[in-house]
Amino acid sequence: MTRIGMACTICGKHQAFSYDQVTCICGGTLLVQYDMELAAKTMTKQAIQSRSASMWRYKELLPVSSPEGIVTLGEGWTPLTRINIQEIGLPISHVWIKREELNPTGSFKARGMSVAVSLLKERGVQCAAISSNGNAASALAAYAGCAGIEAFVFLPEDCPPLIVHECLSYGARTFRVQGLIQDASQWVEVGKQLRGWSSVATLKEPGRVEGKKTMGFELAEQWGWKLPSVIIYPTGGGSGLIGMWKAFHELKQLGMISDPMPRMVSVQDAGCSPLVSAMGKPVPVLDAPAATGMRVPWPPDLDLLVRILKESGGTAVAVRQVEIDEAQRNLGYRGVSSSPEGAATLAGLLKLCEEGWIRPDDSVVLFNTCHGLKYGKSLDLKGNPLLTNLNELFNKNC
């Protein structure tokens, strides 16, 4: 096993590995550390290439103690598709989209939950709980179900109905809570105290950051062990951002990449954009935030997110609902079913091109973190301009 402990992102202090203590006494977040020399012996580019098409191809840098304990549904190794967006007026030709909607449970949350639930199983946990905007909850429901662990999931009451249905269909005890994600969190804390539940909420355990880290490993590998100049990621609690940043550092440590780090960009909903404000950019609040994974008013470690964006030379950008809707259509016309979060990355790209922050020679990777179908509200197709009445089929205007 290569897992050797944890280190604090603020004071750097090393500590023993813990399944449920990920905050240092100084307040910093603790991240898993590995014996990199040992990992380097077997985690070579050649060895990885011959492994299964899943995120577990990077097993040396995942914290599970034995391969038999892995709870997997085949997550990861999602396609990285080049998209042509010059037609929509963007002065940039090197744009790719990481197709995270093709993960089990339809979102990138499967990666984190595969590791988190593997660790719960390793520890012999019976009941796990989460507060979530939806996708992490359904991923917990699916993986916990496979591991024989009872899942309790707490969602804001306006969570998209299909995601609520998904949680139920995987067998989770599912609760809708008045308010936002932080209101749902209180119930997890109560269950922890009264019933001894294990929390897998954002930055409450070490596995989810590690699982999401594999997005960074994959991106590097799919790019021929090179890195794009810009990554645009829809940010809520921020564990994906932390994970990818950690991935690039680990690959550098192993000598597997030598490119400069990408400029990391967080995109958020203009109605709820704490990271954009913390980066010193004013955001006029014009709309209420939509019920998406980006709606996290108080990310658990905002300072760390700011540090990552600044260290990378990146930025944060807020986008409005109308811009997200338009981006969703533009991705749809290119064969990509995007969630509002995924579409927000294209809307953010547009904005940053307009501002001149993204240059024509930049190479950009967008993350479509979830499938658009999970956000369907109803099957009412009335008024959709693409739905043609049969009577008009051979009309001269058709």
Ligand SMILES: Cc1ncc(COP(=O)(O)O)c(C=O)c1O
């Ligand atoms: C589809 C989607 N994208 C992005 C996010 C934000 O992810 P993170 O918590 O890593 O910032 C979420 C979180 O719920 C999500 O469901």
